Amino acid sequence: MRALVAVDGSNTAETALDWYLECLHKPENELIIAHAGEPPSIPTFKLFAEGAAFPSDEITKIMAEQNKKMDKVKNKFALKCDQKKLKYKLVFMMYDGEPGESIIRTAEAEKCDAIVMGSRGLGAIRRTILGSVSDYVLHHSKMPVLICPKK
Template structure:
Protein backbone atom coordinates (compact mmCIF):
# COMPACT_ATOMS: atom_id res chain seq x y z
CA UNK A 1 0.00 0.00 0.00
CA UNK A 2 1.23 3.49 -0.89
CA UNK A 3 0.74 6.25 1.69
CA UNK A 4 0.48 9.77 0.27
CA UNK A 5 0.59 12.93 2.36
CA UNK A 6 -1.36 15.79 0.76
CA UNK A 7 -0.59 19.17 2.35
CA UNK A 8 -3.51 21.60 2.33
CA UNK A 9 -4.56 24.94 3.72
CA UNK A 10 -7.65 27.06 3.23
CA UNK A 11 -6.58 28.34 -0.20
CA UNK A 12 -8.23 27.60 -3.52
CA UNK A 13 -4.84 26.38 -4.76
CA UNK A 14 -4.72 23.68 -2.06
CA UNK A 15 -8.13 22.46 -3.13
CA UNK A 16 -6.97 22.39 -6.76
CA UNK A 17 -3.85 20.42 -5.77
CA UNK A 18 -6.01 17.89 -3.90
CA UNK A 19 -8.36 17.59 -6.90
CA UNK A 20 -5.40 17.14 -9.26
CA UNK A 21 -3.99 14.39 -7.04
CA UNK A 22 -7.34 12.58 -7.00
CA UNK A 23 -7.86 12.90 -10.77
CA UNK A 24 -4.34 12.05 -11.90
CA UNK A 25 -2.40 10.18 -9.26
CA UNK A 26 -4.70 8.47 -6.76
CA UNK A 27 -5.14 4.70 -6.83
CA UNK A 28 -7.64 2.67 -4.82
CA UNK A 29 -4.92 1.12 -2.67
CA UNK A 30 -3.45 4.50 -1.64
CA UNK A 31 -3.85 5.69 1.92
CA UNK A 32 -4.21 9.47 1.94
CA UNK A 33 -3.14 11.60 4.87
CA UNK A 34 -4.45 15.13 4.42
CA UNK A 35 -2.23 17.48 6.42
CA UNK A 36 -3.09 21.01 7.47
CA UNK A 37 -0.44 23.06 9.22
CA UNK A 38 -1.91 26.07 10.91
CA UNK A 39 -0.02 29.00 12.25
CA UNK A 40 -0.67 29.68 15.90
CA UNK A 41 -3.23 32.49 16.17
CA UNK A 42 -1.89 35.97 16.81
CA UNK A 43 -2.89 36.88 20.34
CA UNK A 44 -2.86 40.38 21.80
CA UNK A 45 0.17 41.48 23.76
CA UNK A 46 -0.30 41.31 27.49
CA UNK A 47 1.16 44.09 29.62
CA UNK A 48 2.59 42.87 32.90
CA UNK A 49 3.01 46.50 33.97
CA UNK A 50 -0.77 47.08 33.96
CA UNK A 51 -2.57 44.82 36.42
CA UNK A 52 -5.99 43.72 35.21
CA UNK A 53 -5.14 44.29 31.55
CA UNK A 54 -5.41 40.62 30.59
CA UNK A 55 -7.80 40.58 27.60
CA UNK A 56 -9.36 37.17 28.34
CA UNK A 57 -12.50 37.82 26.28
CA UNK A 58 -10.49 38.92 23.27
CA UNK A 59 -8.14 35.94 23.51
CA UNK A 60 -11.06 33.55 23.91
CA UNK A 61 -12.77 35.00 20.83
CA UNK A 62 -9.58 34.65 18.73
CA UNK A 63 -9.07 31.03 19.83
CA UNK A 64 -12.71 30.09 19.19
CA UNK A 65 -12.59 31.64 15.70
CA UNK A 66 -9.30 29.85 14.93
CA UNK A 67 -10.72 26.49 16.08
CA UNK A 68 -13.83 27.08 13.97
CA UNK A 69 -11.74 27.68 10.83
CA UNK A 70 -9.61 24.57 11.47
CA UNK A 71 -12.71 22.43 12.06
CA UNK A 72 -14.31 23.72 8.85
CA UNK A 73 -11.17 22.86 6.89
CA UNK A 74 -11.01 19.39 8.45
CA UNK A 75 -14.68 18.78 7.59
CA UNK A 76 -14.21 20.10 4.04
CA UNK A 77 -11.38 17.66 3.24
CA UNK A 78 -13.08 14.76 5.02
CA UNK A 79 -16.14 15.32 2.82
CA UNK A 80 -14.02 15.77 -0.33
CA UNK A 81 -12.26 12.47 0.37
CA UNK A 82 -15.61 10.73 0.89
CA UNK A 83 -17.06 12.31 -2.28
CA UNK A 84 -14.07 11.03 -4.28
CA UNK A 85 -14.58 7.59 -2.72
CA UNK A 86 -11.13 7.53 -1.14
CA UNK A 87 -11.34 4.44 1.04
CA UNK A 88 -8.43 5.15 3.36
CA UNK A 89 -8.02 8.78 4.37
CA UNK A 90 -7.59 10.89 7.45
CA UNK A 91 -6.94 14.51 8.26
CA UNK A 92 -3.91 15.38 10.36
CA UNK A 93 -3.67 18.79 12.01
CA UNK A 94 -0.37 20.36 13.03
CA UNK A 95 0.76 23.80 14.10
CA UNK A 96 4.06 25.51 13.37
CA UNK A 97 6.26 26.37 10.43
CA UNK A 98 4.56 24.79 7.43
CA UNK A 99 7.58 23.45 5.54
CA UNK A 100 9.15 21.84 8.59
CA UNK A 101 5.86 20.35 9.73
CA UNK A 102 5.12 18.85 6.29
CA UNK A 103 8.52 17.14 6.20
CA UNK A 104 8.21 15.95 9.81
CA UNK A 105 4.63 14.71 9.36
CA UNK A 106 5.60 12.77 6.23
CA UNK A 107 8.26 10.94 8.26
CA UNK A 108 5.92 10.49 11.21
CA UNK A 109 3.14 8.83 9.19
CA UNK A 110 5.49 6.80 6.99
CA UNK A 111 4.46 8.54 3.78
CA UNK A 112 5.82 7.34 0.44
CA UNK A 113 5.18 10.65 -1.37
CA UNK A 114 4.10 14.23 -0.70
CA UNK A 115 1.65 16.29 -2.77
CA UNK A 116 1.64 20.04 -2.29
CA UNK A 117 0.36 23.07 -4.18
CA UNK A 118 2.11 26.36 -4.74
CA UNK A 119 0.96 29.65 -3.30
CA UNK A 120 1.86 31.53 -6.45
CA UNK A 121 4.18 34.01 -4.75
CA UNK A 122 6.01 36.44 -6.98
CA UNK A 123 9.77 36.08 -7.39
CA UNK A 124 10.62 38.76 -4.83
CA UNK A 125 8.18 37.53 -2.16
CA UNK A 126 9.31 33.93 -2.69
CA UNK A 127 12.96 35.02 -2.32
CA UNK A 128 12.28 36.99 0.86
CA UNK A 129 9.66 34.76 2.51
CA UNK A 130 10.67 31.42 1.11
CA UNK A 131 8.29 28.88 -0.30
CA UNK A 132 6.78 25.96 1.58
CA UNK A 133 6.95 23.75 -1.51
CA UNK A 134 10.59 24.77 -2.08
CA UNK A 135 11.42 23.91 1.53
CA UNK A 136 9.71 20.53 1.26
CA UNK A 137 11.51 19.65 -1.99
CA UNK A 138 14.90 20.47 -0.48
CA UNK A 139 14.40 18.89 2.94
CA UNK A 140 12.37 15.75 2.28
CA UNK A 141 13.88 12.49 1.14
CA UNK A 142 10.55 11.50 -0.43
CA UNK A 143 9.22 12.17 -3.92
CA UNK A 144 7.37 15.50 -3.87
CA UNK A 145 4.67 16.31 -6.40
CA UNK A 146 4.15 20.06 -6.71
CA UNK A 147 0.90 21.15 -8.34
CA UNK A 148 1.43 24.63 -9.82
CA UNK A 149 -1.14 27.40 -9.79
Protein backbone atom coordinates (compact mmCIF):
# COMPACT_ATOMS: atom_id res chain seq x y z
CA MET A 1 0.00 0.00 0.00
CA ARG A 2 1.10 3.54 -0.75
CA ALA A 3 -0.31 6.04 1.74
CA LEU A 4 -0.05 9.79 1.48
CA VAL A 5 0.01 11.65 4.78
CA ALA A 6 -0.69 15.34 4.21
CA VAL A 7 1.23 17.51 6.67
CA ASP A 8 1.82 21.09 7.64
CA GLY A 9 3.61 22.37 10.72
CA SER A 10 0.68 21.71 13.05
CA ASN A 11 0.32 19.25 15.91
CA THR A 12 -2.77 17.88 14.16
CA ALA A 13 -0.64 16.81 11.19
CA GLU A 14 1.80 15.09 13.52
CA THR A 15 -1.12 13.36 15.24
CA ALA A 16 -2.35 12.11 11.85
CA LEU A 17 1.08 10.66 11.05
CA ASP A 18 1.31 9.06 14.50
CA TRP A 19 -2.13 7.52 14.09
CA TYR A 20 -1.23 6.15 10.65
CA LEU A 21 1.98 4.63 12.03
CA GLU A 22 0.25 3.06 15.04
CA CYS A 23 -2.87 1.77 13.32
CA LEU A 24 -2.30 1.26 9.59
CA HIS A 25 1.36 1.10 8.72
CA LYS A 26 2.96 -2.17 7.73
CA PRO A 27 6.68 -2.58 6.95
CA GLU A 28 5.97 -3.17 3.25
CA ASN A 29 3.94 0.05 2.92
CA GLU A 30 5.34 3.07 1.14
CA LEU A 31 4.72 6.37 2.86
CA ILE A 32 4.45 9.65 1.01
CA ILE A 33 4.73 12.71 3.27
CA ALA A 34 3.21 15.62 1.34
CA HIS A 35 3.10 19.29 2.17
CA ALA A 36 1.26 21.77 -0.02
CA GLY A 37 2.79 25.04 1.11
CA GLU A 38 1.15 28.35 0.52
CA PRO A 39 3.00 30.40 -2.07
CA PRO A 40 4.51 33.53 -0.59
CA SER A 41 2.48 36.64 -1.13
CA ILE A 42 4.43 39.41 -2.76
CA PRO A 43 2.90 42.66 -1.53
CA THR A 44 1.93 45.23 -4.08
CA PHE A 45 2.21 48.87 -3.23
CA LYS A 46 0.49 51.81 -4.81
CA LEU A 47 3.82 53.59 -4.55
CA PHE A 48 5.12 51.61 -7.48
CA ALA A 49 4.08 53.04 -10.80
CA GLU A 50 2.44 50.72 -13.28
CA GLY A 51 5.10 48.52 -14.84
CA ALA A 52 7.65 49.19 -12.10
CA ALA A 53 9.28 46.13 -10.56
CA PHE A 54 9.11 45.11 -6.91
CA PRO A 55 12.61 45.30 -5.36
CA SER A 56 14.42 42.02 -6.02
CA ASP A 57 16.06 41.98 -2.57
CA GLU A 58 12.59 42.05 -0.99
CA ILE A 59 11.41 39.15 -3.17
CA THR A 60 14.56 37.21 -2.23
CA LYS A 61 13.88 37.85 1.46
CA ILE A 62 10.25 36.70 1.19
CA MET A 63 11.26 33.54 -0.71
CA ALA A 64 14.00 32.75 1.83
CA GLU A 65 11.50 33.05 4.69
CA GLN A 66 9.05 30.73 2.90
CA ASN A 67 11.81 28.18 2.18
CA LYS A 68 12.87 28.30 5.84
CA LYS A 69 9.29 27.51 6.93
CA MET A 70 9.06 24.60 4.50
CA ASP A 71 12.47 23.25 5.57
CA LYS A 72 11.36 23.31 9.21
CA VAL A 73 8.29 21.20 8.40
CA LYS A 74 10.30 18.90 6.12
CA ASN A 75 12.99 18.30 8.76
CA LYS A 76 10.41 17.62 11.48
CA PHE A 77 8.72 14.82 9.54
CA ALA A 78 11.89 13.43 7.95
CA LEU A 79 13.46 13.08 11.38
CA LYS A 80 10.41 11.22 12.68
CA CYS A 81 10.43 8.84 9.68
CA ASP A 82 14.20 8.29 9.90
CA GLN A 83 13.97 7.46 13.62
CA LYS A 84 11.35 4.82 12.85
CA LYS A 85 13.37 3.53 9.86
CA LEU A 86 10.44 3.99 7.49
CA LYS A 87 10.46 3.71 3.72
CA TYR A 88 9.20 7.19 2.80
CA LYS A 89 9.30 9.97 0.26
CA LEU A 90 8.90 13.69 0.95
CA VAL A 91 6.89 15.69 -1.57
CA PHE A 92 6.92 19.39 -0.76
CA MET A 93 5.51 21.88 -3.22
CA MET A 94 3.89 25.26 -3.45
CA TYR A 95 0.27 24.81 -4.35
CA ASP A 96 -1.33 26.51 -7.25
CA GLY A 97 -5.01 26.92 -6.58
CA GLU A 98 -6.34 25.30 -3.43
CA PRO A 99 -4.22 23.14 -1.10
CA GLY A 100 -6.84 20.37 -1.20
CA GLU A 101 -6.48 20.16 -4.98
CA SER A 102 -2.70 19.87 -4.62
CA ILE A 103 -3.03 17.08 -2.05
CA ILE A 104 -5.33 15.09 -4.33
CA ARG A 105 -3.14 15.69 -7.42
CA THR A 106 -0.06 14.58 -5.47
CA ALA A 107 -1.80 11.43 -4.20
CA GLU A 108 -2.86 10.58 -7.74
CA ALA A 109 0.57 11.32 -9.22
CA GLU A 110 2.25 9.16 -6.56
CA LYS A 111 -0.30 6.37 -7.21
CA CYS A 112 -1.37 6.32 -3.56
CA ASP A 113 -4.06 4.02 -2.25
CA ALA A 114 -5.22 6.28 0.59
CA ILE A 115 -4.85 9.77 2.04
CA VAL A 116 -4.42 10.41 5.77
CA MET A 117 -4.66 13.93 7.15
CA GLY A 118 -5.59 15.92 10.20
CA SER A 119 -8.48 18.27 10.70
CA ARG A 120 -8.18 21.68 12.32
CA GLY A 121 -11.55 21.13 13.95
CA LEU A 122 -13.31 24.19 12.57
CA GLY A 123 -16.93 24.60 13.59
CA ALA A 124 -19.67 24.41 10.96
CA ILE A 125 -19.91 28.18 10.50
CA ARG A 126 -16.15 28.79 10.26
CA ARG A 127 -15.78 25.80 7.90
CA THR A 128 -18.53 27.23 5.68
CA ILE A 129 -16.94 30.68 5.59
CA LEU A 130 -13.26 29.72 5.51
CA GLY A 131 -13.49 26.37 3.80
CA SER A 132 -11.73 23.28 5.00
CA VAL A 133 -8.88 21.48 3.29
CA SER A 134 -9.82 18.14 4.86
CA ASP A 135 -13.46 18.62 3.87
CA TYR A 136 -12.42 19.38 0.29
CA VAL A 137 -10.15 16.33 0.08
CA LEU A 138 -12.81 14.09 1.62
CA HIS A 139 -15.41 15.13 -0.94
CA HIS A 140 -13.22 15.29 -4.05
CA SER A 141 -10.79 12.39 -3.71
CA LYS A 142 -11.36 9.18 -5.67
CA MET A 143 -9.44 7.22 -3.05
CA PRO A 144 -10.17 6.54 0.62
CA VAL A 145 -9.48 9.47 2.94
CA LEU A 146 -8.95 9.15 6.67
CA ILE A 147 -9.24 12.34 8.71
CA CYS A 148 -7.81 12.43 12.23
CA PRO A 149 -9.61 14.90 14.49
CA LYS A 150 -7.87 17.59 16.46
CA LYS A 151 -7.00 16.36 19.97
